[in-house]
Amino acid sequence: MFKEFKDFAMKGNLIDIAVGLVMATAFGTIVSAFVDGMFMPIVGKIFQIGDMAKAEYLLSPEVLGPDGKVATPKSAIQYGRFITAIINFIIIAWVMFMIVKAANKMKEPAPEPAPAGPTQEELLTQIRDLLKR
Numbered sequence: 353m354f355k356e357f358k359d360f361a362m363k364g365n366l367i368d369i370a371v372g373l374v375m376a377t378a379f380g381t382i383v384s385a386f387v388d389g390m391f392m393p394i395v396g397k398i399f400q401i402g403d404m405a406k407a408e409y410l411l412s413p414e415v416l417g418p419d420g421k422v423a424t425p426k427s428a429i430q431y432g433r434f435i436t437a438i439i440n441f442i443i444i445a446w447v448m449f450m451i452v453k454a455a456n457k458m459k460e461p462a463p464e465p466a467p468a469g470p471t472q473e474e475l476l477t478q479i480r481d482l483l484k485r
Contacts, residue, residue, distance in 0.1 A: 376444075376448075379444065379447070380440070380444060383440050383443050383444055383447075384440055386443075387436055387439050387440050387443065388405055388436060391439065392404040392405045392432075392435075392436055392439075401432075403432070404432050404435065404436070405432045405433060405436045406430075406432055407430075407431060407432030407435075408428040408429060408430045408431065408432060409428060409429040409431060410426065410427075410428045411426075411427040411428055411429065412424075412426065412427045413426050414426040
């Protein structure tokens with residue numbers, strides 16, 4: 353059983369998938385840093401919201417108790433985080449599309465199919481004509 357698992361784990365495809373997963377995770381972190389730190393502040397400035405990633409629609413504010421501690425936390429729809437996540441997804445999906453497209457171009461083209469020979473009907477017609485002679 354251990355040998356079967358070792359054979360499975362050491363196949364090239366599984367290792368390639370693991371490496372790809374680690375690289376995709378790191379790339380996701382880079383894209384998140386770009387979107388959160390560089391892109392969304394510009395979008396927030398354009399729409400005069402401030403930091404777009406922190407944009408929210410406040411449903412109810414937090415309520416402080418007599419001791420100054422939060423008795424009831426605020427309730428808000430955080431649409432800025434949602435928009436940020438969508439932009440992250442679009443950037444990552446676009447880059448992955450471009451990588452797959454480039455990888456497909458590098459693959460060898462499929463061999464051309466063998467030329468189609470005569471059909472069975474044509475062969476039978478030829479045999480019939482040969483037998484008539």
